[in-house]
Amino acid sequence: MKPTPKPTPAQRESAFSHEATTTPASSRREFxxxxxxxxxxxxxxxxxxxxxxxxxxxxxxxxxHPPKAKRVIQLFMSxxxxxxxxxxxxxxxxxxxxxxxxxxxxxEAFQNGLGPWLRPIWDFxxxxxxxxxxxxxxxxxxxxxxxxxxxxxxxxKTGVHSQGTLLQSTGFNRPGFPSMGAWISYxxxxxNENLPTFxxxxxxxxxxxxxxxNWDAAFLPSHTQGTVVFPGREEPIADLFPxxxxxxxxxxxxxxxVELINRLGRRHAEERASDGRLEARIRSxxxxxxxxxxxxxxxxxxxxxxxxxxxxxxxxxxxxxxxEINAREETVLFSRKCLVARRMLERGVRFIQIWSGNDNxxxxxxxxxxxxxxxxxxxxxxxxARGSSALIQDLKQRGMLEDTIVLWTTEFGxxxxxxxxxxxxxxxxxFTNWLCGGGIKGGVTHGLSDEWGYKxxxxxxxxxxxxxxxxxxxxxxxxxxxxxxxxxxIDRRLTDVHGHLIKEIxx
Numbered sequence: 001m002k003p004t005p006k007p008t009p010a011q012r013e014s015a016f017s018h019e020a021t022t023t024p025a026s027s028r029r030e031f032x033x034x035x036x037x038x039x040x041x042x043x044x045x046x047x048x049x050x051x052x053x054x055x056x057x058x059x060x061x062x063x064x065h066p067p068k069a070k071r072v073i074q075l076f077m078s079x080x081x082x083x084x085x086x087x088x089x090x091x092x093x094x095x096x097x098x099x100x101x102x103x104x105x106x107x108e109a110f111q112n113g114l115g116p117w118l119r120p121i122w123d124f125x126x127x128x129x130x131x132x133x134x135x136x137x138x139x140x141x142x143x144x145x146x147x148x149x150x151x152x153x154x155x156x157k158t159g160v161h162s163q164g165t166l167l168q169s170t171g172f173n174r175p176g177f178p179s180m181g182a183w184i185s186y187x188x189x190x191x192n193e194n195l196p197t198f199x200x201x202x203x204x205x206x207x208x209x210x211x212x213x214n215w216d217a218a219f220l221p222s223h224t225q226g227t228v229v230f231p232g233r234e235e236p237i238a239d240l241f242p243x244x245x246x247x248x249x250x251x252x253x254x255x256x257x258v259e260l261i262n263r264l265g266r267r268h269a270e271e272r273a274s275d276g277r278l279e280a281r282i283r284s285x286x287x288x289x290x291x292x293x294x295x296x297x298x299x300x301x302x303x304x305x306x307x308x309x310x311x312x313x314x315x316x317x318x319x320x321x322x323x324e325i326n327a328r329e330e331t332v333l334f335s336r337k338c339l340v341a342r343r344m345l346e347r348g349v350r351f352i353q354i355w356s357g358n359d360n361x362x363x364x365x366x367x368x369x370x371x372x373x374x375x376x377x378x379x380x381x382x383x384x385a386r387g388s389s390a391l392i393q394d395l396k397q398r399g400m401l402e403d404t405i406v407l408w409t410t411e412f413g414x415x416x417x418x419x420x421x422x423x424x425x426x427x428x429x430x431f432t433n434w435l436c437g438g439g440i441k442g443g444v445t446h447g448l449s450d451e452w453g454y455k456x457x458x459x460x461x462x463x464x465x466x467x468x469x470x471x472x473x474x475x476x477x478x479x480x481x482x483x484x485x486x487x488x489x490i491d492r493r494l495t496d497v498h499g500h501l502i503k504e505i506x507x
Contacts, residue, residue, distance in 0.1 A: 062187075062188075064477060064478055064479040064482055065474075065477055065479070066477060067438075067477030068403070068439030068476075069403045069404060069405045069437065069438025069476055070188070071345050071400075071404040071405070072181075072184060072350070072352070072405045072406075072407065072472065072476070073345070073351075073352045073354065073391070073406050073407070074180070074351070075354050075356070076168070076214075076353060076354070076355050076356070076410065077356050077380070077384065077408070077410040078165065078209065078356060078357045078358050078367060078410075079161065079357045079358075079368035079410075080161070080164070080367055080368055080427075081367045081377070081380075081381070081413070082369065082373060082377060082413060082424055083152065083414070083430075083453060084120055084416055084424070084453045085120050085121045085135055085373055085377060085414075085424075086134075086135050086138050087135070087152070088432055088449055089124045089133035089135075090449075090453045092452060093117055093118065093119045093120060094120070096117045097116075097117055097118065098116050098117065099116055099117055100116055100117075101115065101116055101117050101416070103452070103454060109425050109426075110159040110160075111419065111425050111426075112419060112420075113424060113426070114425070115418040115419060115420070115421070116418055117416060117417060117452070118417060118424065120135060121373045121377065122135045123135070123136050124136070125139070127145045128145035128146040128443060130145060130146055130443030132145045132443070135381075137325070137377065137378060137381045137385070138381055138384070138385040140382075140385040140388075141385045141388060141389050142389075144389050144393060144396075144436070147401070147437070147440075147443070148392075148434050148436040148442055148443070149436065149440050149443075149444050149445075149446060149505040150433075150434045150444070150446070151432065151435075151445075151447045151463050151468070151505070152447055152448055152449045152453075153430055153446075153448060153456035153457065153462050153463050154430065154433050154462070154463045155430055155462040155463065156412045156428035156429075157428065158428055159427075161368070162209040164411030164412045164428060165209045165411045166210055166213065167411070167465055168409050168410070169210075169353075170494075171465065171469055171494045171495055172496065175210065176218055177219075177492070178216065178217050178220045178224070178485075178494075179198075179214060179217075179226065179353075180351075180472075181215055181226055181351040182216070182224040182225055183220070183493075184351050184473075184476065185197040185198045185223075185224040185351060186220045186221065186224045186485070187473075187483050188476065188477075189350075191348035192347055192348025193290060194294035194347070194348075195290075195291060195294050195298060195344060195349050197224070197349065197351065198215065198227065198349075198351045198352075198353075199226065199229055199351070199352045199353070200214075200215045200226035200229065200355070201230070201231060201340070201341065201352070201353065201354045201355065202355045202358070203355045203356060203357055203358040203366075204230060204233070205358050206358045207355075208355055212228075214353075215353060219488075219492070220485055221280060222280035223279075226353065229295075231299060231336050231340040236299055237295055240291060240292060240295060241292065265278055265281075294347070298340070298344055298347055301314075301336065301339055301340070304343075308339070311390045311393065311394060312335040312338060312386070312387060312391075312394075313335050313390065321382075322382065325378035325379055326378070326379050327379040327382035330380055330382065330383030330384075331382060331386045331387065333383065334380075334383040334384055334386070334387040334388075335386055337354045338388065338390060339387075339390075339394075341354060341391065342394050342395060342398075342400075345400065346398075356380055367380060369414065369424060370419055370423045370424070370425065371419075371422065372422045372423055373423060374422065388406075388408065392406060392436060392437075401436070401437045402437070404437045405435060405438045405439070405472055405475060405476075406435065406436050407433065407434075407435050407468070408433060408434045408435070409433045409468075412426055412427060412428040412431050413427040413428075413430060413432065413453070414427050414431075415427045416452040416454055427453075427454065429454060429455045430449045430453065430454065430456050430462070433468055435468075435472075439475040439506060440507060441505050441506060441507045442507075444505060446463075446502065446505050447462070463502065464498060464499075466495040466496065466500075467499055467501070468502070469494050469495050469499060470499030470500060470501055471505070473494065474506075475506075480493065480494060480499050481493065
């Protein structure tokens with residue numbers, strides 16, 4: 001294979017040269033330094049360059065082929081959701097429930113989860129015209145199951161949460177690599193001027209394994225990293241507005257601080273002309289100024305009509321099933337994030353991550369159900385299904401689903417054998433992802449697991465995370481082998497040296 005020529009500094013800045021037609025960085029810096037005026041001056045400078053920047057970001061000539069989609073929502077179940085209790089129906093586990101598990105080979109368990117076979121915790125039933133078998137606890141997804149493509153033979157590389165989470169979010173199972181959202185932000189640019197390109201909504205209880213590394217830019221330009229939003233909190237976006245206790249800040253002191261920042265910025269730029277971090281800081285100030293107006297409006301769910309609140313379950317009376325599994329709170333929390341995500345997509349956000357589950361206190365409120373699948377999965381799964389179903393229906397009725405990809409994922413699955421009677425151990429050997437929306441064929445199942453849901457039925461041809469990433473980039477108009485960035489002498493890419501299109505799920 002012919003080696004890729006070493007890119008020039010300008011090419012390293014952007015694989016698709018988004019910035020080539022925008023105001024040069026030096027000119028913008030000079031304008032900011034000369035204008036003064038704090039965030040107002042920064043916002044003005046950004047507005048003056050807005051038309052050209054927006055045109056450059058929307059320039060379809062940077063695409064490798066015509067796209068089917070332009071936006072992505074990644075729903076990440078932190079802790080490892082059980083495919084066997086949600087989506088991957090296994091009658092053999094019902095038939096042999098309680099019998100000693102026999103895998104026919106040596107099994108390396110993460111803990112001691114090789115007890116007797118454990119049947120699905122909830123009953124399954126067919127849904128939709130496709131007749132897909134879903135667990136009762138995710139039955140709300142039945143309303144959209146004909147739009148979804150399920151993949152049951154996804155294989156990971158590790159049973160360790162931190163590594164498995166990084167593999168799904170960055171394509172590598174070790175730190176130091178950009179997230180998928182950062183790659184897509186880098187490759188396609190922004191569709192809006194007033195909100196981030198890449199937004200992350202963590203679980204309200206905290207961050208998943210690896211923390212911010214899951215949405216970090218790593219060696220890509222810093223402006224491609226995710227911006228964290230906590231819908232429902234008093235301060236959804238940290239430090240967007242001055243803290244209440246900062247009433248001692250006057251206009252004069254603020255102006256002095258801005259003047260000092262500008263002076264330090266000039267000195268930094270003069271001494272480090274090739275360092276792009278100053279440019280990233282300038283971009284962050286520009287965006288912060290615009291977000292002070294745009295973000296509160298995007299987060300204001302009171303603007304939504306009553307029927308939308310009902311669709312997402314934000315005002316419904318809990319059913320008996322909800323009460324039984326204590327799902328009301330989780331439904332509101334997850335659905336709120338899904339509705340905010342739809343509002344942000346409407347306003348031009350390119351990539352959104354929604355995280356579910358992060359609480360290692362007992363009883364657990366994450367998906368790592370070693371002790372009790374019913375207790376742990378029940379509320380989370382019910383809330384996830386209601387919010388996800390509403391999101392898909394909402395996008396569809398607005399004509400947005402056709403160019404928005406929805407990806408449901410988790411770091412690995414769980415074992416068909418029991419752990420401690422009611423729990424399940426880690427299973428990286430096979431698990432489920434599902435996708436729907438822009439360019440995805442609905443109502444299909446691709447890639448089967450074996451009769452136990454332990455490993456792929458066809459062990460020679462599993463689905464890897466690289467294949468899912470390659471397929472998503474393809475739908476966005478990007479050849480995954482050509483989206484590269486040189487770091488430490490290596491042309492890096494999201495899919496490393498792997499990845500094949502999953503043609504069977506393409507519409």
